[in-house]
Amino acid sequence: MAKYRIALMPGDGIGNDVMDAAQLVLDKLALDAEYVHADIGWEFWCQEGEPLPQRTLDTLKTCDCGLFAAITSKPKEEAEAELCPELQGQGLIYRSPIVRLRQTFDLYTNLRPCKAFKGNPLNYRDNIDMVVFRENTQGLYVGVEFHPLPDEVRAALKAHNDRMGVFDNVPGEDIAVSCRIFTRAGCRRIMRAAFEYAKTFGYPTVTVVEKPNVVRETSGMMVREARKIATDYPDIELWETNVDAMVMWMVKNPQDYGVMVASNMFGDIISDLAAQLVGGLGFAASGNIGDNLAVFEPTHGSAPKYAGQYKVNPTAMLLATKLMLDWLGETEMAQRLEAAIAAVIEEGKVRTYDMQGDASTLEMAQAIADRL
Ligand code: IPM
Numbered sequence: 001m002a003k004y005r006i007a008l009m010p011g012d013g014i015g016n017d018v019m020d021a022a023q024l025v026l027d028k029l030a031l032d033a034e035y036v037h038a039d040i041g042w043e044f045w046c047q048e049g050e051p052l053p054q055r056t057l058d059t060l061k062t063c064d065c066g067l068f069a070a071i072t073s074k075p076k077e078e079a080e081a082e083l084c085p086e087l088q089g090q091g092l093i094y095r096s097p098i099v100r101l102r103q104t105f106d107l108y109t110n111l112r113p114c115k116a117f118k119g120n121p122l123n124y125r126d127n128i129d130m131v132v133f134r135e136n137t138q139g140l141y142v143g144v145e146f147h148p149l150p151d152e153v154r155a156a157l158k159a160h161n162d163r164m165g166v167f168d169n170v171p172g173e174d175i176a177v178s179c180r181i182f183t184r185a186g187c188r189r190i191m192r193a194a195f196e197y198a199k200t201f202g203y204p205t206v207t208v209v210e211k212p213n214v215v216r217e218t219s220g221m222m223v224r225e226a227r228k229i230a231t232d233y234p235d236i237e238l239w240e241t242n243v244d245a246m247v248m249w250m251v252k253n254p255q256d257y258g259v260m261v262a263s264n265m266f267g268d269i270i271s272d273l274a275a276q277l278v279g280g281l282g283f284a285a286s287g288n289i290g291d292n293l294a295v296f297e298p299t300h301g302s303a304p305k306y307a308g309q310y311k312v313n314p315t316a317m318l319l320a321t322k323l324m325l326d327w328l329g330e331t332e333m334a335q336r337l338e339a340a341i342a343a344v345i346e347e348g349k350v351r352t353y354d355m356q357g358d359a360s361t362l363e364m365a366q367a368i369a370d371r372l
């Protein structure tokens with residue numbers, strides 16, 4: 001029996017292209033693993049009305065972790081239009097399968113390291129080494145939304161908050177509400193994960209990125225919990241910034257920041273910015289990590305227009321593979337993989353189109369595998 005059982009979820013679009021790159025590298029590393037394919041993505045929405053079939057959840061339950069590539073998501077009306085005719089008009093609702101995976105398996109930490117690799121022509125600046133901890137199961141992405149606003153929800157809100165009266169003359173049909181829900185335990189565990197990471201990898205600061213001056217209750221709770229957790233880590237300084245100012249500072253002085261923590265939506269936003277500072281989404285990987293399961297993915301989307309062309313940069317997918325190896329405890333393999341990626345980028349001979357090169361996805365993956 002293999003040491004690990006890993007679910008491979010290529011998804012759709014360029015997901016397949018980059019998953020092939022990951023497999024090439026994993027084969028070269030000879031990780032002692034059994035790989036099982038699991039269905040996810042747009043194709044399954046169109047055919048079955050379910051982009052994340054139950055069989056995929058069942059498969060994941062039997063695995064140590066999952067490696068996911070990319071999927072297409074579309075807004076409500078377009079999603080309905082692309083359903084196969086038998087399924088249309090049944091009120092099926094498309095919900096992002098990756099967001100659901102995170103929630104179903106309580107993968108509460110979204111770990112997003114963004115490091116400027118030497119010699120990357122796309123770096124905004126060298127010496128950037130940021131790690132975003134994005135709370136991954138709560139906040140604005142929790143999925144508690146109303147439209148039209150039911151009268152009883154309106155009445156309940158009004159009974160507890162005067163501000164609601166401002167909307168008395170607006171019909172329910174014309175109000176949409178998306179709830180931003182934080183729990184104290186949710187704030188504490190993401191904060192703890194960030195401080196532990198800073199301690200393990202020697203980052204001197206942890207920056208909590210919220211907006212407590214305006215979004216008092218939720219952002220306020222995150223910041224208050226951050227202060228309490230920080231007392232357990234006297235050698236690490238807690239910095240507090242507002243998210244709007246933070247994006248400015250990230251552009252102005254990106255090398256000042258190390259570990260950053262934010263709730264779901266703010267983390268989503270600042271992690272794309274962090275990625276762009278080190279070359280764009282082609283270089284950004286994520287770990288969705290819970291206590292019992294983790295799913296690793298490149299941060300980029302499915303780029304349908306490039307699907308099957310083996311053109312896109314596999315680096316993000318290979319960095320996701322590296323995060324997976326770390327999580328499995330295969331630290332030495334993880335370090336070798338990162339060193340091989342760094343060496344190929346620094347040498348600059350094999351580059352995909354985004355780095356002004358002409359190598360294919362698999363040529364770049366092969367160059368990295370050759371270095372291992
Ligand atoms: C990400 C993506 C996803 C998210 C989308 C595709 C649902 O933007 O992983 O950052 O918002 O979490």
Ligand code: MG
Nearest residue numbers: 268269272299
């Ligand atoms: Mg995002």
